[in-house]
Amino acid sequence: xxxxxxxxxxxxxxxxxxxxxxxxxxxxxxxxxxxxxxxxxxxxxxxxxxxxxxxxxxxxxxxxxxxxxxxxxxxxxxxxxxxxxxxxxxxxxxxxxxxxxxxxxxxxxxxxxxxxxxxxxxxxxxxxxxxxxxxxxxxxxxxxxxxxxxxxxxxxxxxxxxxxxxxxxxxxxxxxxxxxxxxxxxxxxxxxxxxxxxxxxxxxxxxxxxxxxxxxxxxxxxxxxxxxxxxxxxxxxxxxxxxxxxxxxxxxxxxxxxxxxxxxxxxxxxxxxxxxxxxxxxxxxxxxxxxxxxxxxxxxxxxxxxxxxxxxxxxxxxxxxxxxxxxxxxxxxxxxxxxxxxxxxxxxxxxxxxxxxxxxxxxxx
Ligand code: PHE
Numbered sequence: 001x002x003x004x005x006x007x008x009x010x011x012x013x014x015x016x017x018x019x020x021x022x023x024x025x026x027x028x029x030x031x032x033x034x035x036x037x038x039x040x041x042x043x044x045x046x047x048x049x050x051x052x053x054x055x056x057x058x059x060x061x062x063x064x065x066x067x068x069x070x071x072x073x074x075x076x077x078x079x080x081x082x083x084x085x086x087x088x089x090x091x092x093x094x095x096x097x098x099x100x101x102x103x104x105x106x107x108x109x110x111x112x113x114x115x116x117x118x119x120x121x122x123x124x125x126x127x128x129x130x131x132x133x134x135x136x137x138x139x140x141x142x143x144x145x146x147x148x149x150x151x152x153x154x155x156x157x158x159x160x161x162x163x164x165x166x167x168x169x170x171x172x173x174x175x176x177x178x179x180x181x182x183x184x185x186x187x188x189x190x191x192x193x194x195x196x197x198x199x200x201x202x203x204x205x206x207x208x209x210x211x212x213x214x215x216x217x218x219x220x221x222x223x224x225x226x227x228x229x230x231x232x233x234x235x236x237x238x239x240x241x242x243x244x245x246x247x248x249x250x251x252x253x254x255x256x257x258x259x260x261x262x263x264x265x266x267x268x269x270x271x272x273x274x275x276x277x278x279x280x281x282x283x284x285x286x287x288x289x290x291x292x293x294x295x296x297x298x299x300x301x302x303x304x305x306x307x308x309x310x311x312x313x314x315x316x317x318x319x320x321x322x323x324x325x326x327x328x329x330x331x332x333x334x335x336x337x338x339x340x341x342x343x344x345x346x347x348x349x350x351x352x353x354x355x356x357x358x359x360x361x362x363x364x365x
Contacts, residue, residue, distance in 0.1 A: 006043075009039060009040075010069070013029070014068075014069070016029050017069070017072045018072075022080065023084065026080060033069055034066070034069065040065060040066055040069065044062055047062070107349060107352025107354065108353040108354070110340070111325065111328060111340060113328075113353045115206045115324060117250060118225050118250070119206065120360060120361045122204045122227070123361075124361050125202075127202050129205070129206070130180055130183075130184055130205045131205060132174070132179055132183050132205065132207070134173060134208055135162065135171055135173060136171070136173075136174040136179045137169035137170065137172065138154075138169055138170050139169050140174075140179035140182050141174050141178075142154055144304065145178055146267045146304050146307070157175040158211040158212040158213050159172050159175050159211070159212070160172060160210050160211070160212055174210065175209060175210065176209050176224055176321055177205045177206075177224040177226035178226055180205040180207070181267075181300075181319055182304070184201060185201065185304075185309075186308045188308075195314060200231070201228055201230040201231075202230075204225055204226065204227050205224075205226035205227070205228075206224075206324065207223065207226075208223055209223065209224045216335075216337060217337050219325070219338065222325050224321055224323055225324055227321070228300070228317065228319045229242070229317045230310065230316070231315065232315060234317040234318060235316075239297060240260065242318075243297060249361070250331070251276075251285065253286060255286070256277070257277030258276055258277075259275040259276075259277075259291055261273050261274070261291075267298075267300070267301050267304050267319070268297065268299055268318075269301045271297070271298035272296075272297050273297070274293070274295040275292055275294065276291070276330075278290055278292045278330070283333060285331075294322060294323070294330070296321050296322070297319065297320035298319065299317070299318050300317045325340060328340075
């Protein structure tokens with residue numbers, strides 16, 4: 001027990017602490033008792049003037065007082081803090097019981113739907129799906145694809161260069177999905193060695209791509225799907241069969257007119273672009289006597305295979321790349337590409353797809 005004269009102070013202080021309604025009030029009480037010029041502090045200061053014997057008993061009494069007040073303050077603080085937290089949690093509660101608003105129900109975006117359909121069609125041909133980073137360096141995006149430093153293709157692609165680099169290679173936003181060809185072949189060669197018996201690269205790569213270009217048919221961010229097949233005996237005939245099957249299935253029209261037109265890409269030789277028949281005036285596909293380019297393709301250039309550690313005397317294959325927006329616009333009669341990215345719920349409601357009917361090949365698209 002503290003000395004008798006300390007009792008009133010203790011009783012009073014304990015009552016004040018118990019009655020403190022806020023953390024601020026409690027802090028004021030603490031300062032009033034134990035702060036620099038607090039009541040208890042003042043008593044402790046007087047100890048120095050006492051005789052040694054007296055000092056001992058008085059000191060012990062004051063210590064007991066101080067400890068009991070400190071404990072009471074801490075206990076009250078805990079209670080007040082818990083109450084404050086509860087109050088805050090109640091006040092900031094989010095009402096998740098809000099009623100559904102059918103007018104803003106989402107749908108599968110047509111871009112996603114096209115990717116799903118592409119995956120389903122190539123999935124049926126045993127293609128695996130690969131992806132790669134949006135930020136590449138210029139070796140993966142250009143050099144490894146047989147596009148040397150000063151090749152005009154680098155300028156043609158309106159590349160976004162980043163203010164950063166990977167080692168000493170400039171970093172770029174990938175201008176096409178083709179760098180994933182490189183990543184896949186390198187990884188395959190690493191796993192199997194240059195002369196593996198079982199070359200089995202058969203992949204598609206749907207993903208985002210970037211070019212500094214913006215109008216009704218170009219967006220700085222857009223989507224492509226790459227394809228790559230490597231084997232000991234893969235020929236141009238495989239390329240043609242594979243892509244004809246794909247386009248007929250994707251557009252749901254086995255009679256869709258297609259044209260393979262000789263073209264140039266640094267990473268394929270020979271290269272071909274594929275056009276489909278359409279009507280320039282109505283935008284309808286299938287007839288009308290006009291041709292619209294929709295796909296780039298070709299046999300993988302031997303230099304590209306060699307850059308990836310695959311022996312071009314033993315292996316060959318084909319690659320292709322297509323624009324997802326272009327395919328989607330053609331299939332669904334969408335005329336302005338910018339609408340894809342505006343998140344207008346009315347547009348999405350019109351062009352979107354139900355999440356409950358996923359792209360399944362056996363139902364046809
Ligand atoms: N990467 C090319 C482009 O973006 C398309 C392509 C891919 C062409 C693969 C041939 C082979 O234009």
